[in-house]
Structures are given as structure tokens and as C-alpha cells.
Amino acid sequence: MKYYDKLIFEISRPGRVGYSLPKNWSTDNGQQSTDKPDGSLSIVNCQLSIPKVLLRETPAELPEVSELDVVRHYTNVSNKNFGVETGFYPLGSCTMKYNPKINEEIAHHPAFSGLHPLQNEESVQGALAIYYHTARALSELTGLADFTLTPFAGAHGELTGLMVMRQYHLLRGDTKRTRVIVPDSAHGTNPASAAVCGLEIVEVKSTANGTVDTNDLKGLLDDTIAGIMMTNPNTLGIYETQVVEIARLVHEAGGLLYYDGANLNPMLGASRPGDMGFDIMHINLHKTFSTPHGGGGPGSGPVGVAAHLVDCLPNPRVKFADGKYRIENGKWKIESTHPDGNNSQFSILNSQFNSSCGRVAAFMGNFGVVMKAYTYILSLGKDIKHVGPIATLNANYVKESLRDAYYLPVDTVCKHEFVFDGLADKSTGVTTLDIAKRLLDYGYHAPTIYFPLLFHQSIMIEPTETESKETLDDFIDIMHRVAEEALSDPDMVKSAPHTTPVRRLDETTAAKNPLLKYRDLM
Amino acid sequence: MGELEGAPTMNKYIPHTPDDIRQMLDKIGVNSIDDLFADIPESVRLQKEYELPEAMSEEEIRAYFKALGEQNQQQVIFAGGGAYDHYTPSAIDALLSRSEFLTAYTPYQPEISQGTLQYIFEYQSHICELTGMDCTNASMYDGATAAVEAIFMAVAQAKKKNRVLVSATINPTLVSIIHTYAKYKGINVDLIPEANGHTDRTAMQTMLAEGDVAGVLVGSPNHYGIIEDYTGFADDIHAAKALMIMHCDPSSLAVLKTPAAWGADIACGDGQPLGIPLSFGGPYVGFLACKKELVRKLPGRIVGATKDVDGKRAFVLTLQAREQHIRREKANSNICSNQSLMALHITIYLALMGKQGLREVNEQSYGAAHYLHDELVKTGLFTPAFPDAPFLKEFALRTTLPVKALQAHLAKHGYMAGIALGDYREGMDDCILFCATEKRTKEQIDELVKLVKEVQL
Numbered sequence: 011m012k013y014y015d016k017l018i019f020e021i022s023r024p025g026r027v028g029y030s031l032p033k034n035w036s037t038d039n040g041q042q043s044t045d046k047p048d049g050s051l052s053i054v055n056c057q058l059s060i061p062k063v064l065l066r067e068t069p070a071e072l073p074e075v076s077e078l079d080v081v082r083h084y085t086n087v088s089n090k091n092f093g094v095e096t097g098f099y100p101l102g103s104c105t106m107k108y109n110p111k112i113n114e115e116i117a118h119h120p121a122f123s124g125l126h127p128l129q130n131e132e133s134v135q136g137a138l139a140i141y142y143h144t145a146r147a148l149s150e151l152t153g154l155a156d157f158t159l160t161p162f163a164g165a166h167g168e169l170t171g172l173m174v175m176r177q178y179h180l181l182r183g184d185t186k187r188t189r190v191i192v193p194d195s196a197h198g199t200n201p202a203s204a205a206v207c208g209l210e211i212v213e214v215k216s217t218a219n220g221t222v223d224t225n226d227l228k229g230l231l232d233d234t235i236a237g238i239m240m241t242n243p244n245t246l247g248i249y250e251t252q253v254v255e256i257a258r259l260v261h262e263a264g265g266l267l268y269y270d271g272a273n274l275n276p277m278l279g280a281s282r283p284g285d286m287g288f289d290i291m292h293i294n295l296h297k298t299f300s301t302p303h304g305g306g307g308p309g310s311g312p313v314g315v316a317a318h319l320v321d322c323l324p325n326p327r328v329k330f331a332d333g334k335y336r337i338e339n340g341k342w343k344i345e346s347t348h349p350d351g352n353n354s355q356f357s358i359l360n361s362q363f364n365s366s367c368g369r370v371a372a373f374m375g376n377f378g379v380v381m382k383a384y385t386y387i388l389s390l391g392k393d394i395k396h397v398g399p400i401a402t403l404n405a406n407y408v409k410e411s412l413r414d415a416y417y418l419p420v421d422t423v424c425k426h427e428f429v430f431d432g433l434a435d436k437s438t439g440v441t442t443l444d445i446a447k448r449l450l451d452y453g454y455h456a457p458t459i460y461f462p463l464l465f466h467q468s469i470m471i472e473p474t475e476t477e478s479k480e481t482l483d484d485f486i487d488i489m490h491r492v493a494e495e496a497l498s499d500p501d502m503v504k505s506a507p508h509t510t511p512v513r514r515l516d517e518t519t520a521a522k523n524p525l526l527k528y529r530d531l532m
Numbered sequence: 533m534g535e536l537e538g539a540p541t542m543n544k545y546i547p548h549t550p551d552d553i554r555q556m557l558d559k560i561g562v563n564s565i566d567d568l569f570a571d572i573p574e575s576v577r578l579q580k581e582y583e584l585p586e587a588m589s590e591e592e593i594r595a596y597f598k599a600l601g602e603q604n605q606q607q608v609i610f611a612g613g614g615a616y617d618h619y620t621p622s623a624i625d626a627l628l629s630r631s632e633f634l635t636a637y638t639p640y641q642p643e644i645s646q647g648t649l650q651y652i653f654e655y656q657s658h659i660c661e662l663t664g665m666d667c668t669n670a671s672m673y674d675g676a677t678a679a680v681e682a683i684f685m686a687v688a689q690a691k692k693k694n695r696v697l698v699s700a701t702i703n704p705t706l707v708s709i710i711h712t713y714a715k716y717k718g719i720n721v722d723l724i725p726e727a728n729g730h731t732d733r734t735a736m737q738t739m740l741a742e743g744d745v746a747g748v749l750v751g752s753p754n755h756y757g758i759i760e761d762y763t764g765f766a767d768d769i770h771a772a773k774a775l776m777i778m779h780c781d782p783s784s785l786a787v788l789k790t791p792a793a794w795g796a797d798i799a800c801g802d803g804q805p806l807g808i809p810l811s812f813g814g815p816y817v818g819f820l821a822c823k824k825e826l827v828r829k830l831p832g833r834i835v836g837a838t839k840d841v842d843g844k845r846a847f848v849l850t851l852q853a854r855e856q857h858i859r860r861e862k863a864n865s866n867i868c869s870n871q872s873l874m875a876l877h878i879t880i881y882l883a884l885m886g887k888q889g890l891r892e893v894n895e896q897s898y899g900a901a902h903y904l905h906d907e908l909v910k911t912g913l914f915t916p917a918f919p920d921a922p923f924l925k926e927f928a929l930r931t932t933l934p935v936k937a938l939q940a941h942l943a944k945h946g947y948m949a950g951i952a953l954g955d956y957r958e959g960m961d962d963c964i965l966f967c968a969t970e971k972r973t974k975e976q977i978d979e980l981v982k983l984v985k986e987v988q989l
Contacts, residue, residue, distance in 0.1 A: 373813025
């Protein structure tokens with residue numbers, strides 16, 4: 011049903027419904043309910059007993075469809091999508107590994123999905139145990155002292171980690187440290203998170219192979235530097251061999267080291283950020299720890315810190331003492347009755363910042379995602395040490411198998427990923443975008459393209475450890491075939507894809523005349 | 533680590549046979565996997581076994597989580613406070629489990645992501661319909677971070693003004709999150725005092741007159757469950773050249789006046805009440821919608837309709853020049869992803885419940901909550917904290933009973949009896965915030981009231 015093209019609103023017919031509710035409090039379209047056994051209920055239609063000024067004037071035009079309409083509609087819509095289970099995703103920096111089924115089964119366990127986040131501690135001991143032990147496992151895997159699991163995503167974790175960094179300096183009265191060093195090759199979220207955290211960005215240059223230029227770094231370090239944000243391996247998949255020296259330099263200058271966990275996967279079994287000298291890091295559970303990307307979320311971005319920063323982590327914290335798990339929320343309240351002005355309220359509120367950086371989520375973060383990651387950790391146990399080595403083996407195998415047809419700008423051993431700078435033979439004008447689109451015709455997701463910005467035609471490939479040699483061999487064959495097609499029939503490659511549910515889109519018109527909702531189409 | 537001998541030959545998530553590994557190493561031209569890690573300085577190479585348990589089988593994992601689940605207590609939920617126990621139609625989970633939705637990446641390759649892009653377009657349509665706003669993004673992490681981003685939008689729009697006003701009647705947890713972000717971003721946040729559970733309009737006017745206000749955030753229903761009358765607020769706020777932001781329960785918008793109708797410029801909130809299970813606090817989803825003049829200040833992903841080269845209708849991420857991967861440190865927000873699968877959750881919920889169902893959810897919740905309210909007051913142990921204030925499903929009562937003892941007694945019997953307002957607000961130690969949705973039966977409410985009377989004894 012690749013040609014199904016209806017919106018849910020277009021199959022709506024007045025009078026159809028797709029739900030059933032118990033009639034405990036039914037108003038039967040505005041009539042009073044009198045069908046209760048003891049006749050004691052006198053439920054009035056809410057439209058009548060709430061002042062009219064507070065009510066909606068015209069109904070929300072939500073769809074009117076049957077349950078089968080809905081199920082068939084979204085099944086057909088899903089068929090126009092590509093997921094990890096559809097095919098191979100060589101998407102650099104995204105770690106599109108297999109998302110195990112048992113993770114989903116556990117996360118849907120009714121003993122957890124029905125818990126209200128504000129239930130009393132005694133009634134959620136099982137859930138708190140999962141939170142606590144996941145944090146412990148992440149500490150062991152990264153060499154950091156403790157984790158908060160409340161950040162919702164990688165970028166949210168980055169921001170939280172930077173708040174921890176600033177809070178640490180502020181607590182020491184070191185208020186001058188408002189600048190953070192970010193490599194010019196960093197993910198866009200790094201500078202954006204720093205800016206949201208009120209930090210000024212200082213770019214450190216990369217060397218020719220994409221690693222941090224330590225000479226340039228030395229010149230940037232002074233008493234205004236809050237810290238440095240790095241990934242290791244970096245965005246070219248190359249291990250920063252100078253990391254120990256960088257840590258020494260930054261620490262001596264009074265700064266902290268932030269580890270962007272986007273590239274953590276190849277480090278499992280190989281090297282721990284805490285041991286490298288990092289003070290703060292975030293982890294993308296939806297990358298390294300196999301939780302599904304869900305088309306863009308929910309993810310989860312736990313933040314870990316070294317021992318001297320533990321008290322700066324955001325609330326709530328989960329602690330274990332005397333055989334019980336406890337939630338620490340910090341102390342703060344709003345004064346709700348206050349005849350004169352607002353200053354008193356605000357000072358009370360301020361006390362949430364005793365040492366914690368504050369609060370970044372209403373409850374316990376994306377707890378369901380944490381359950382999936384913890385299931386994954388338990389499924390592999392100590393064997394998780396094989397993840398990094400095999401992911402690295404896969405990446406190097408693909409790199410070495412394709413370097414004849416694609417230009418490899420940095421020729422060295424990589425870790426989980428590597429970057430080509432377009433085709434080796436660029437004479438036909440076939441670009442990285444064209445290659446990416448042609449791969450879609452062959453049933454592959456495209457690699458990450460035009461990132462990092464260090465090269466003009468970047469093609470970034472990360473196979474992950476869950477892909478077999480046969481899958482990689484097939485992909486290598488297709489990549490070679492596309493390179494041949496670029497020579498034999500460049501126009502066909504330039505107009506790809508040809509077999510997908512839709513073909514190349516008019517993005518210019520979409521941005522010029524935004525049509526963002528169904529009513530805009532009517 | 534990773535030597536050929538130690539390689540995993542029998543792991544269901546790592547398919548490599550020793551033979552595969554040998555052939556791959558030959559192609560690469562190294563002798564062992566270890567050689568691929570030779571660049572890591574010895575001092576920072578992992579030299580030990582992880583202190584983790586041995587790998588567990590599926591049966592062991594099931595048993596492990598079953599045992600942990602038994603340490604939880606399933607309670608009959610009579611509390612809200614930002615998470616509401618509404619009915620979840622069965623079809624949602626079945627559709628969300630489809631791997632084409634579940635295991636997809638962000639829709640950066642629109643030709644093979646029309647599924648994700650189309651449901652986000654439908655999600656945006658629903659959110660605009662409920663809020664009355666012109667446009668919205670593809671969703672946010674949760675209601676609190678959506679409110680923070682709304683404040684950032686107001687400050688960005690105002691250019692030189694750097695102060696926002698937040699009503700003291702909104703959820704205090706939300707206030708603490710706003711305050712956290714504002715502290716680091718350098719935005720001044722002042723609370724507008726409340727009067728009898730309502731935002732004090734006169735106090736707001738005074739504060740607006742002090743100047744420098746970029747935006748004002750109010751809630752509907754507010755933290756006490758009260759549906760406030762915001763007549764005139766938009767005029768006051770706009771006269772001060774500030775934006776009005778309304779944080780609201782989207783479920784309630786099937787019956788309550790829309791943020792747009794109140795004159796708000798930005799609407800935000802948490803989508804959880806739209807049938808997302810409580811799930812111990814997440815994953816939920818935030819929404820953020822605004823008037824069209826503000827669309828270029830909206831953070832995050834936005835999906836728009838367009839055509840492909842063959843003229844076929846299609847959907848695509850649009851207006852990306854606003855986002856962090858283009859603007860880096862100049863972006864208004866650092867958000868990269870959305871909460872896509874949860875946006876699909878509420879999209880399917882709204883399709884199933886539809887025009888009539890969402891209204892019925894509100895009417896039945898109203899019925900349950902008002903019955904609970906009246907029965908509790910009848911015991912003589914409770915009085916309304918804010919008499920005559922209109923509410924839908926959540927309300928605050930004062931009680932002569934010790935609040936913590938009351939909650940503990942009911943928890944023992946499997947009931948979550950409200951939220952102790954004294955935990956969040958000074959001077960409210962004798963107040964409880966109760967909630968009842970369409971899922972609560974008369975029998976459950978009668979049992980709760982019976983248990984409450986036992987506390988007295």
C-alpha cells in the first residue's frame with residue numbers, strides 16, 4: 011500500500027467513533043445520568059455548570075473514524091517508513107544498532123507502566139531500584155561516580171551537564187568562568203547547548219585528522235574557561251590519543267572536561283571516559299544502549315559526573331540507604347499566600363540551589379527508556395565488553411572495502427565510524443547527496459551526509475556491532491555499484507531515488523509557503 | 533579485550549563467527565581486533581572486567597523484573613499534579629510497536645520517512661485544532677521544557693527585554709524548572725502573586741508597569757485545578773509589548789476556551805493527559821504552539837506539506853534554518869530531537885477518541901471529580917480550599933485530618949490519595965490536591981471516602 015496517500019482527517023465521517031468508555035459518569039450527550047443503581051448520582055453536563063466564559067465556543071474538529079479506520083490508516087502510513095528492522099542503517103554518529111524485543115516487553119510491564127510518578131516511595135521501590143542500578147551500571151561502564159537519568163535526550167543531557175559545570179564554578183565563587191571550548195568539528199548541539207546555558211563558545215582548531223590541536227588549545231586556556239566539550243572518538247571516528255595531555259592542561263587551568271557520549275559505543279570494552287580524565291558526560295541511551303529512536307524520540311540522556319561534582323547533579327536524585335530507595339528532591343517551596351509583593355516567594359524558591367544545579371525534568375525523565383537500556387545491559391552483562399571491539403571491526407572492514415571507490419581523506423585506523431569525502435572519481439558531478447538518494451533505491455538508509463563540516467562531500471558511515479558480515483558485504487557491493495553507476499549513468503544517479511514512496515521533494519516551496527497543518531491545505 | 537579468542541561466538545546481538553572475524557581482519561590487514569585499539573594510550577585502556585553480572589537469558593530477565601515489579605504497589609490513582617490517569621485505547625500500543633515507527637531514525641531522508649513525517653503533520657494539525665494556534669513544532673520533551681522554550685521564544689522576540697512573569701498558581705515543579713533554565717540563560721523570572729487560588733491581575737498589571745517584561749506565563753487549569761478566567765489578561769500583557777504564554781492541559785481543550793481565544797501568543801503543555809500511561813513519569817511529550825508571526829522563533833523540528841518531483845503530495849522537515857544543526861550557538865534552542873513516538877501516541881489517541889470522545893472524557897472526569905469532591909466535603913472532614921472555583925478533574929481541599937497520615941493510611945489500602953500541597957507551597961500543610969478521571973468508578977470513590985473516615989477513628 012505504498013500509494014496510500016490519505017490524511018486521517020480525509021477519512022473522517024460525521025458520527026463515527028473509534029473508542030469505548032465505561033458509562034460510569036456518562037452524560038449521554040448532555041442529559042443527566044440517572045442510571046446509577048442507587049440513583050444517588052446527579053451528574054450535570056459540564057458544559058452547563060462551568061461559566062460560559064471559560065468554555066470553548068466551537069468544537070475542536072478532531073477526526074471521526076472507526077477503530078479499523080485508524081488501525082488501517084496508521085498501518086499504511088507506517089509502510090512508507092524505513093526502520094532498523096526494514097534494513098541496514100549505516101548512519102554515522104547515530105549508532106543505529108538493533109533494538110532488542112525483550113527491551114520492549116520489559117518496558118511495557120504493567121507493574122511499572124501504571125505507576126504515578128508522585129506515588130509514595132514505599133510503593134515504587136521496584137522502579138527506584140531500576141533507576142538506581144541503571145545509574146550504578148553506567149558508572150561502572152564509564153568510570154564516573156554517579157549519574158542522573160532525568161535528562162530526556164542527548165542535547166538535554168549536554169545542557170544539564172553544562173549546568174553542572176557552571177554550578178561547580180559558581181559554588182566555588184569562580185564566576186569569571188563563562189566560556190567553553192568546543193572543537194570546530196563538534197556536533198551542532200554542543201555550541202547550541204553551551205549558548206542556552208549562558209556560556210560563550212570558544213572554538214579550538216582541529217588538526218588535519220580531526221583531532222584537537224593541543225597547541226591551539228594551550229593558547230585558549232585561562233581563568234575564564236569553564237571547560238571543554240569533546241567527543242572521543244571524535245566525529246571522524248578517530249581516538250584522541252592526546253586525551254590525557256588535554257585533560258592535564260584543562261584541569262591545570264581550572265577547567266572541567268565534558269564528554270559528549272554520542273560516540274561512546276566503540277569505547278565499551280576499550281576505554282572509559284572517567285579514566286581518560288573527563289569530569290562530566292552524557293550518554294545517549296538510544297545509541298549505545300539499544301533503545302529505539304522512535305522516529306526522533308523518546309531518547310534518554312543520562313548525565314554522569316566525577317566524585318567532586320556529584321552534589322551539583324540536578325534533582326531529583328535516587329539514593330539507597332538502610333535497605334530502602336529514596337527520592338531526594340531538594341528543598342524549595344512557593345509561598346502561596348503573600349499580601350505584599352513577590353520577593354519573599356522568590357527567595358524561598360532560590361534555596362533549591364543549595365549545591366544542585368536545579369531541576370531539568372518534572373519527574374524521573376524518560377523512565378520507560380531507562381528500563382529498556384537496563385534490560386539491554388543485563389542481557390549482555392560482562393559480555394558488553396565485546397560491543398566496542400566488534401563495532402570497530404565492522405567500521406574498519408567497510409572502510410577498507412570501499413576505499414578504492416570513495417575518497418578517504420584521513421587514512422588511519424578508525425573506531426566505530428569513518429568519513430569519506432565523496433566519490434574517488436568526482437568527474438561526473440555526482441555528489442554525496444546523489445549517492446545517498448541512490449542507496450534508498452537499493453533498500454538502504456543513507457549514511458550521514460555533509461557532516462562533519464571538515465570536508466565538502468562528507469559521507470559518514472557507522473555500521474554498529476549488530477550487523478553481520480553478510481549484511482556489510484551486500485552494502486559494500488551496492489556502494490561499489492553506485493560508484494559504477496555514477497560513471498555509466500550519472501543522470502540516473504542524480505535523479506535518484508526512483509522507487510521510493512515519494513521522490514525528491516520541493517523543499518524550497520515548503521519553506522517559502524509553510525503549510526503546517528491540515529487546515530492550511532483546505 | 534576483543535582478541536579473536538575472546539570474541540563472542542554465541543551472542544544473539546553480535547552475529548560474528550570466528551571465521552567472519554578472521555576474514556575481516558585479513559581484509560583490514562591487521563592480526564587481531566586488539567590491533568585496532570593500539571592507538572589508545574596504555575594508561576587509559578580498560579584493563580579489567582566490568583563489574584557487571586554475567587549475561588542473563590530472557591527467562592532470567594523476565595523473572596528479575598517480575599520480582600522488582602512485585603516491590604511496586606499498584607494504586608488506584610486519585611492524584612494528578614501533572615500526570616493524569618486517563619484511559620488508553622488498546623490500538624495505540626499495537627500501532628506504536630510497529631517497527632517501521634519504533635525503530636526509525638529522525639526523518640532526514642524524507643523519501644523513506646513519509647510515515648513519520650505524515651503523522652507529525654497530523655500531530656501538528658491536532659495540536660493547532662486543540663489550542664486554536666496557527667502553528668506548532670513536531671513536539672518537545674515534556675510540558676515543562678515546552679514552557680521553558682516558550683519563555684525563550686518570548687525573550688528572543690522581545691530582543692532587549694529580559695524579564696518574564698510566571699503566575700504563582702502554576703505547578704511549583706514547573707516553576708523550579710523554569711527557574712533553573714533562567715538562572716543559567718540569564719533571564720529574570722518573577723512570580724505573579726495569587727489571590728484566592730487565582731492569578732492576581734492587579735499585581736500583574738503593577739509588575740508589567742515596572743517594565744522589561746518579555747512574556748507572561750499562566751496556567752489552565754492551574755496547579756489547584758482551577759479554571760481561571762483570563763479575561764483582559766491578553767490586553768494588559770500586549771499593552772506592555774509582552775507575549776502571553778498559556779500552559780495548559782490539552783485534554784481539557786476539548787471543552788475549555790482555547791489559549792488562542794484567550795488571546796495568548798504561545799500555548800504549551802504536556803501531552804500526557806491524552807492517553808499516555810503514567811509510566812512513572814515518562815516518556816511523555818510536550819507541545820508548543822504559537823501564532824504565525826512567531827513561527828520563525830519556534831524551536832525544534834517542524835513538518836510542512838510539499839510536493840515531490842512528480843507532483844505527489846509529500847511531507848518534509850521545513851524552516852530548518854532556525855535549528856541548532858544550522859545555526860549552532862546562534863540557535864534559540866539546543867533541542868535536536870522531538871518526542872516523536874509519543875507524538876504519534878497522542879495523534880492516534882486523538883484519532884480514536886475523536887471529536888466526541890475527548891469531550892466525553894472531560895464530561896466523565898468532571899462527573900467523577902465532582903462526585904468525589906462532594907462526598908469528601910460531606911464527611912465534614914474537608915472544606916474546599918477555594919470555594920466556588922470552577923474545576924474539571926482536579927481540586928484542592930483543606931482537611932482537619934493530618935495529611936501525611938491520611939495519605940499513608942490510604943496507600944496501605946492501595947489508594948493514592950491526592951498530593952500534599954504543603955510539600956510544594958508554604959502555608960498549605962492542611963491541603964490536599966485530589967484528582968479523578970473517567971477511569972474512576974463510583975465504587976472506588978465510595979471506598980476512598982470510607983477509608984478516609986477510618987483515619988478519623
